Amino acid sequence: MAVDLLLGLQWGDEGKGKIVDVLTSNYNIIARFQGGPNAGHTLVFNGLKHVLHTIPSGIFHENAKNLVGNGVVIDPVIFKKELDKLDSQGVDYKKSLIISRKAHLILPTHRLLDAASEASKGKAKIGSTLKGIGPTYMDKTGRNGIRIGDLEMENWKQKYRNLANKHQSMISFYDVDLQYDLEELESEFFEAVKILKSLEFIDSEEYLHQAEKANKSVLAEGAQGSLLDIDFGTYPFVTSSNTTAAGACTGLGISPGSVQEVFGIFKAYTTRVGSGPFPTELFDENGKTMARIGCEFGATTGRPRRCGWLDLVALRYACQVNGVTQLMMMKADVLSGFKTLKICTSYNYKGEVIEHLPYNIDSENVEPIYTEFEGWSEDLTAMEKDSSLPVSLINYIEFLENELKIPIKIVSVGPDRKQTIFR
Ligand code: GDP
Numbered sequence: 001m002a003v004d005l006l007l008g009l010q011w012g013d014e015g016k017g018k019i020v021d022v023l024t025s026n027y028n029i030i031a032r033f034q035g036g037p038n039a040g041h042t043l044v045f046n047g048l049k050h051v052l053h054t055i056p057s058g059i060f061h062e063n064a065k066n067l068v069g070n071g072v073v074i075d076p077v078i079f080k081k082e083l084d085k086l087d088s089q090g091v092d093y094k095k096s097l098i099i100s101r102k103a104h105l106i107l108p109t110h111r112l113l114d115a116a117s118e119a120s121k122g123k124a125k126i127g128s129t130l131k132g133i134g135p136t137y138m139d140k141t142g143r144n145g146i147r148i149g150d151l152e153m154e155n156w157k158q159k160y161r162n163l164a165n166k167h168q169s170m171i172s173f174y175d176v177d178l179q180y181d182l183e184e185l186e187s188e189f190f191e192a193v194k195i196l197k198s199l200e201f202i203d204s205e206e207y208l209h210q211a212e213k214a215n216k217s218v219l220a221e222g223a224q225g226s227l228l229d230i231d232f233g234t235y236p237f238v239t240s241s242n243t244t245a246a247g248a249c250t251g252l253g254i255s256p257g258s259v260q261e262v263f264g265i266f267k268a269y270t271t272r273v274g275s276g277p278f279p280t281e282l283f284d285e286n287g288k289t290m291a292r293i294g295c296e297f298g299a300t301t302g303r304p305r306r307c308g309w310l311d312l313v314a315l316r317y318a319c320q321v322n323g324v325t326q327l328m329m330m331k332a333d334v335l336s337g338f339k340t341l342k343i344c345t346s347y348n349y350k351g352e353v354i355e356h357l358p359y360n361i362d363s364e365n366v367e368p369i370y371t372e373f374e375g376w377s378e379d380l381t382a383m384e385k386d387s388s389l390p391v392s393l394i395n396y397i398e399f400l401e402n403e404l405k406i407p408i409k410i411v412s413v414g415p416d417r418k419q420t421i422f423r
């Protein structure tokens with residue numbers, strides 16, 4: 001079995017959903033391995049936009065199996081909403097969508113705990129999507145979680161009650177005014193669980209093991225981005241899972257040796273939603289232009305995304321941590337019209353010039369050092385071939401390839417499936 005990984009190299013929203021959709025026809029199985037409904041993966045084709053949160057981005061292709069792996073956390077309520085949308089679009093997912101028994105469940109009280117924790121932090125808040133991700137992974141590592149497989153057991157509601165009760169006492173520990181109607185939240189939750197139970201639950205590591213024997217191909221779809229990784233991201237302003245390559249092994253039960261290509265996706269500039277350091281962030285007209293042209297609003301929360309120049313120091317770090325073998329550069333079209341472009345090639349770190357990502361990248365410690373590039377003015381959105389791309393864009397691409405020593409195999413020039421140039 002060949003497993004290829006597809007991962008975001010920045011702070012998420014690089015365009016992973018679009019590229020998974022573009023590549024799905026090459027694979028038998030598309031497998032999400034971590035994260036949950038904090039993700040928002042956008043796909044655009046036939047004039048329609050689709051946003052997926054938990055369901056893998058291969059779902060619109062008839063022949064692919066779409067696996068929600070053990071490393072994912074699932075909120076049945078959001079999952080049901082995603083299924084309802086697919087139903088309304090006539091997508092037949094019953095046979096193609098499969099769920100790992102070892103994936104953990106997000107309970108309504110996990111969401112409440114997330115809200116209480118964030119509210120108690122005040123200005124120091126993470127900027128979480130408030131989907132209950134942190135508390136659910138805490139229960140997983142604390143060995144208190146409820147898994148998809150538990151839903152097949154008779155006593156699961158008792159288990160649920162015990163955990164929800166415990167959560168309620170934890171919520172009261174936070175000194176915040178949180179208004180909620182648990183009965184209403186639970187009735188929505190239990191309804192959604194019924195729908196979830198109509199899908200196929202599997203022992204996904206065994207499924208993938210058999211797929212390996214049968215020589216099937218797998219594309220593992222990452223969520224979030226490397227700089228949001230619980231270990232390697234800008235802690236504590238991160239998510240609660242391993243978003244990097246190693247997360248695919250633990251989140252699916254595959255061995256490192258079965259991984260073939262590691263596709264690293266990045267935007268031609270940088271965005272971040274939520275709190276935390278962002279050395280190349282722009283507060284001027286350039287940043288506003290990127291946000292406007294790039295429609296930089298969160299696909300899950302609708303919050304405006306912070307924008308800035310491309311940060312090669314951070315990108316280099318992400319390529320190393322993941323062992324990226326091929327790069328994909330997204331949203332090149334958004335930079336059309338900038339007279340001059342900048343790439344941060346090193347940091348001034350407490351008076352010293354460094355090229356690696358230090359422990360602390362707060363603005364007091366780190367000042368980006370930029371290399372300037374001539375911009376391009378051509379509209380790229382209708383271009384189909386590498387040879388049509390403007391010379392200044394080719395220079396920009398080749399500079400990155402030389403610095404990172406990794407080929408940029410795809411240049412994306414618009415949100416649509418078709419606006420994808422292979423190199
Ligand atoms: P993901 O979380 O990595 O799947 O990315 P999101 O879907 O959250 O955010 C990417 C946004 O950029 C979505 O609105 C996409 O439709 C859009 N997008 C993807 N690729 C391109 C591109 O090459 N150009 C432009 N203009 N938009 C793109």
Ligand code: IMO
Pocket residue numbers: 008011012013014035038039040041126127128129130131133134222223224225228237238239240273274275299
């Ligand atoms: P996709 O898969 C961008 C950010 C949140 C917050 C931090 C922690 O669409 O790229 P959490 O809800 O996990 O507790 O939030 O991580 N975040 C994302 N930012 N894209 C995402 O997913 C994100 N998922 C979480 O904004 O700063």
Ligand code: MG
Pocket residue numbers: 012013014039040041042299300
């Ligand atoms: Mg997103």
